[in-house]
Amino acid sequence: xxxxxxxxxxxxxxxxxxxxxxxxxxxxxxxxxxxxxxxxxxxxxxxxxxxxxxxxxxxxxxxxxxxxxxxxxxxxxxxxxxxxxxxxxxxxxxxxxxxxxxxxxxxxxxxxxxxxxxxxxxxxxxxxxxxxxxxxxxxxxxxxxxxxxxxxxxxxxxxxxxxxxxxxxxxxxxxxxxxxxxxxxxxxxxxxxxxxxxxxxxxxxxxxxxxxxxxxxxxxxxxxxxxxxxxxxxxxxxxxxxxxxxxxxxxxxxxxxxxxxxxxxxxxxxxxxxxxxxx
Numbered sequence: 001x002x003x004x005x006x007x008x009x010x011x012x013x014x015x016x017x018x019x020x021x022x023x024x025x026x027x028x029x030x031x032x033x034x035x036x037x038x039x040x041x042x043x044x045x046x047x048x049x050x051x052x053x054x055x056x057x058x059x060x061x062x063x064x065x066x067x068x069x070x071x072x073x074x075x076x077x078x079x080x081x082x083x084x085x086x087x088x089x090x091x092x093x094x095x096x097x098x099x100x101x102x103x104x105x106x107x108x109x110x111x112x113x114x115x116x117x118x119x120x121x122x123x124x125x126x127x128x129x130x131x132x133x134x135x136x137x138x139x140x141x142x143x144x145x146x147x148x149x150x151x152x153x154x155x156x157x158x159x160x161x162x163x164x165x166x167x168x169x170x171x172x173x174x175x176x177x178x179x180x181x182x183x184x185x186x187x188x189x190x191x192x193x194x195x196x197x198x199x200x201x202x203x204x205x206x207x208x209x210x211x212x213x214x215x216x217x218x219x220x221x222x223x224x225x226x227x228x229x230x231x232x233x234x235x236x237x238x239x240x241x242x243x244x245x246x247x248x249x250x251x252x253x254x255x256x257x258x259x260x261x262x263x264x265x266x267x268x269x270x271x272x273x274x275x276x277x278x279x
Contacts, residue, residue, distance in 0.1 A: 027080025027112070028052050034087045036066050036095040043093045052076065052083060065094035065127070072101060077116050077143055078108025084117045087130070091123035091152075099132040102164070105173055107140035113174075118147045122155035134162040134213075134262055137196060141173030146180070153184040154222055160269055162215040164262055165195050165208075172196040172212070179216060183250045189218065208258055211240060213265040217255040219276050224251045233257075233271050242268040244275055 030052020036043050043066040048056040053076035059067040070085075077083050089095040105114065122128040130147075137143060151157055161179070165172035174196040181189040195202045195214075208214065230245040240259030247254050255272035259265035 027078070027082060027108075027110070027114070028074075028076060029082045030054065030076075031084040031086060032056060032070075034068050034085075034095070034097060035090065036088065036093040037090045038092040038094075042066075043089075043095060054083075054085065063094075065096060067096045067098075070097065070099045070132075072099075072103070075104070075106060075108075077103070077114035078106050079110040079114055079142055080108065080112040081114040081116075083115065084119065086119045087128070088121040089123065089126040089128040089155075092125045093123070094127040096129040096131065102133045103135045105135065105137050105141040105143040105175070107138070107142070107173070111140075111142055113142045113144050113176075116143060116145045118145075120147065120149040120157070120159070122149075122151050122157060124152040125154045126152065127156040129158040131158070131160050132162075134164050134215075134265075135175075136164045136167060137173040137175040138167055139171045139173055141175075143173065144176045144178075146178045149179075149181040151181065151183040151188075151220060155183075155220070156222070157181075157218065157220040158273075159218040160215070160273075162213065162262065162265055162269070163195070165212045165214070174199070179218070181218065181220070183220065183252075186249060188220070188247055188250045188252055189254060191216070211258040211260050213240070213259045213262050215257045215259075215265050215269050217257075217269045217272050217276075218252065219254075219273070220250060220252040222251050224253060224276065231275060233268060233275070240264050240268055242272050244272045 032051045032054035033049040035047035042064040045066050053072050053074045055071040055073045057069045059069045061067050176194045179191045233242040242255050242257035244255040253276045257268040
């Protein structure tokens, strides 16, 4: 999330994680919250709490679902920042959340790691779609991003995340990314990836093979056909590829993709999504 200004004072998050380093004096601490509820007819938004770089805005829809766009109110995340997004779709609520622009991780006044924690919760028969624009890891940045998802047994989820490793003709920053998903109290997915110096072999042929865009797509739905055989999309192509595979322990399909550019990456994830929805 980018802007030309940076605020000086912010409220601390409620429960900082144990993995978060000591706060740098110039770092921002902010927690924004979105809560969606179903009133028996449509989904409402009883809580939209802005904080720090997160400005939350309702987006009009022609459906009973609710949609929220996140607008960056300042440059973030920078070194030493502790940022949290807490998003909840209560029972039977339908919520989609996206960002207005790419999130740009920069070095800032310190080489201290910034943390960006996204917490997603979906109740019984709820539908939650987390579709942010890409995260760009700029040269010199140091970011730990964690997405933690808690799903009820009947909840539906569409999660798409994309990471761009460096801007045009630029080296990647250091990016550590984790996606942890629990369904009905049991772990469905726990993926941990790390890119950029000092990580060993991150750009080698067994990982990115020179590509600079990487993304993930997760679909969890009691109606999804999860007995698919793993599918490799664009096998043998020099313009990236994706693999779509079922996850053990739930009706879920997970795709990972690598590509040379953001546009090709989005095409691959869209292809994976379309393939997953085929009956």
